[in-house]
Amino acid sequence: MTGIRAKQKEKTRRALIDAAMNQLSAEHGYASLSLREVAREAGIAPTSFYRHFQNMEELGLTLVDESGLALRQLLRQSRQQIARGGSIIRSSVDTFMQFVAGNTAIFRLLLQERSGTSREFRLAVARELSHFKAELVDYLVDEQKYHRQLAELQADAIVRIVFSAGADSLDSNPQEREDLTEATVQQVRLVARGAAAVQHDQAAVAQVKQANHRAED
Amino acid sequence: MTGIRAKQKEKTRRALIDAAMNQLSAEHGYASLSLREVAREAGIAPTSFYRHFQNMEELGLTLVDESGLALRQLLRQSRQQIARGGSIIRSSVDTFMQFVAGNTAIFRLLLQERSGTSREFRLAVARELSHFKAELVDYLVDEQKYHRQLAELQADAIVRIVFSAGADSLDSNPQEREDLTEATVQQVRLVARGAAAVQHDQAAVAQVKQANHRAED
DNA sequence: AAAGTTAGCGAACAAGTGTACGCTCAATTT
DNA sequence: AAATTGAGCGTACACTTGTTCGCTAACTTT
Numbered sequence: 057m058t059g060i061r062a063k064q065k066e067k068t069r070r071a072l073i074d075a076a077m078n079q080l081s082a083e084h085g086y087a088s089l090s091l092r093e094v095a096r097e098a099g100i101a102p103t104s105f106y107r108h109f110q111n112m113e114e115l116g117l118t119l120v121d122e123s124g125l126a127l128r129q130l131l132r133q134s135r136q137q138i139a140r141g142g143s144i145i146r147s148s149v150d151t152f153m154q155f156v157a158g159n160t161a162i163f164r165l166l167l168q169e170r171s172g173t174s175r176e177f178r179l180a181v182a183r184e185l186s187h188f189k190a191e192l193v194d195y196l197v198d199e200q201k202y203h204r205q206l207a208e209l210q211a212d213a214i215v216r217i218v219f220s221a222g223a224d225s226l227d228s229n230p231q232e233r234e235d236l237t238e239a240t241v242q243q244v245r246l247v248a249r250g251a252a253a254v255q256h257d258q259a260a261v262a263q264v265k266q267a268n269h270r271a272e273d
Numbered sequence: 274m275t276g277i278r279a280k281q282k283e284k285t286r287r288a289l290i291d292a293a294m295n296q297l298s299a300e301h302g303y304a305s306l307s308l309r310e311v312a313r314e315a316g317i318a319p320t321s322f323y324r325h326f327q328n329m330e331e332l333g334l335t336l337v338d339e340s341g342l343a344l345r346q347l348l349r350q351s352r353q354q355i356a357r358g359g360s361i362i363r364s365s366v367d368t369f370m371q372f373v374a375g376n377t378a379i380f381r382l383l384l385q386e387r388s389g390t391s392r393e394f395r396l397a398v399a400r401e402l403s404h405f406k407a408e409l410v411d412y413l414v415d416e417q418k419y420h421r422q423l424a425e426l427q428a429d430a431i432v433r434i435v436f437s438a439g440a441d442s443l444d445s446n447p448q449e450r451e452d453l454t455e456a457t458v459q460q461v462r463l464v465a466r467g468a469a470a471v472q473h474d475q476a477a478v479a480q481v482k483q484a485n486h487r488a489e490d
Numbered sequence: 491a492a493a494g495t496t497a498g499c500g501a502a503c504a505a506g507t508g509t510a511c512g513c514t515c516a517a518t519t520t
Numbered sequence: 521a522a523a524t525t526g527a528g529c530g531t532a533c534a535c536t537t538g539t540t541c542g543c544t545a546a547c548t549t550t
Contacts (some may be wrong), residue, residue: 216460319537
């Protein structure tokens with residue numbers, strides 16, 4: 057049971073995936089990806105494609121899965137950076153922007169398929185975003201002592217802002233990218249500031265209510 | 274100078290634009306839009322297409338322009354309605370969400386081309402977004418007396434949040450859509466609240482500086 | 491009324507697409 | 521050693537795509 061054959065098959069499967077990734081670019085999105093071109097770059101005949109995937113859609117979903125995995129690795133990395141101390145906001149935004157800069161094609165795929173043509177794709181990307189949000193909520197509740205509801209609202213807003221900024225950074229030069237990162241950090245701080253104010257108000261209201269209640273006794 | 278001819282031309286031009294809009298859907302994005310199909314639905318020969326547009330790209334850019342304009346007019350209109358009382362934030366977000374629900378195809382086009390395959394498209398959508406932002410900045414500076422820099426930061430964050438929520442609403446049922454709208458209103462208020470707090474702090478700092486300065490005299 | 495302009499058409503072309511079919515031949519199993 | 525499997529290939533087919541090129545016929549200008 058050497059598995060020479062299975063190994064070879066896995067190898068060309070990877071070649072197909074890599075070829076598809078390579079062909080994803082600013083000018084050439086998933087929608088305009090052709091089976092024949094992918095096969096050509098992978099070094100096999102067009103018809104052999106079907107030995108590995110049933111459809112181009114199946115290949116596409118594989119791509120989204122793989123990109124999602126890469127993104128989750130980013131999140132893990134970002135969490136470690138937070139543990140080492142420093143501003144959670146800045147280090148998160150920095151890490152995110154680094155990922156976008158270093159994995160343009162992948163991030164483009166995620167963005168495109170987020171509002172893309174296939175519902176399954178869209179849901180897959182939405183799932184990835186919700187992971188990002190969930191981690192942020194946990195942090196806000198556990199470390200920053202926010203009420204869960206307020207933390208959710210806040211995390212949602214932050215994820216929206218950061219991903220949107222990431223999208224803009226795709227067409228930016230390094231200088232613009234730095235400015236964009238700085239602006240994003242400040243915007244996230246704006247949200248955090250607003251949430252802090254709301255939480256403070258709520259505490260005050262609760263105190264008043266409690267005082268009124270005591271007065272009624 | 275009856276202009277019968279010019280009128281007819283304008284009419285088929287509109288027919289082409291409408292046909293393109295009709296063919297845009299959740300499953301069938303701009304990328305997979307075909308000149309021949311558009312021409313067929315518009316009721317003209319494929320070759321006549323070129324009497325009106327040089328490219329499919331030119332048609333697409335027209336679509337982006339038209340939809341952005343429509344959305345902006347709607348929002349301007351809703352902002353004027355605050356004279357009748359009510360929250361400007363709520364009415365703006367409501368209007369926006371209504372537009373998205375009623376013009377799904379158009380909004381999908383904007384979203385898709387925002388991270389799409391053509392740089393020119395991306396810039397066109399970015400231009401639309403910057404229009405939204407600019408109008409919001411004006412409002413924040415003129416009516417709400419924010420410092421320009423802070424207003425810019427705030428407007429940018431708001432536009433990002435609202436558009437991102439609009440994207441999510443595309444795959445939502447009416448109930449989810451209502452919840453999403455409510456959450457978005459609260460998130461925008463969070464940002465506004467944060468901005469107000471920052472502005473207040475800056476004023477305090479300025480006051481202190483002024484006091485120090487007076488003391489030095 | 492004559493001349494000029496032009497929106498729209500039909501035929502044709504060169505590419506490119508996905509996919510069905512049967513074959514080969516090396517890896518694997520019996 | 522013989523039989524089976526299956527990854528990959530080549531041919532072929534039926535489409536669809538964008539675009540070029542004259543042509544007609546209706547509108548517009550002179």
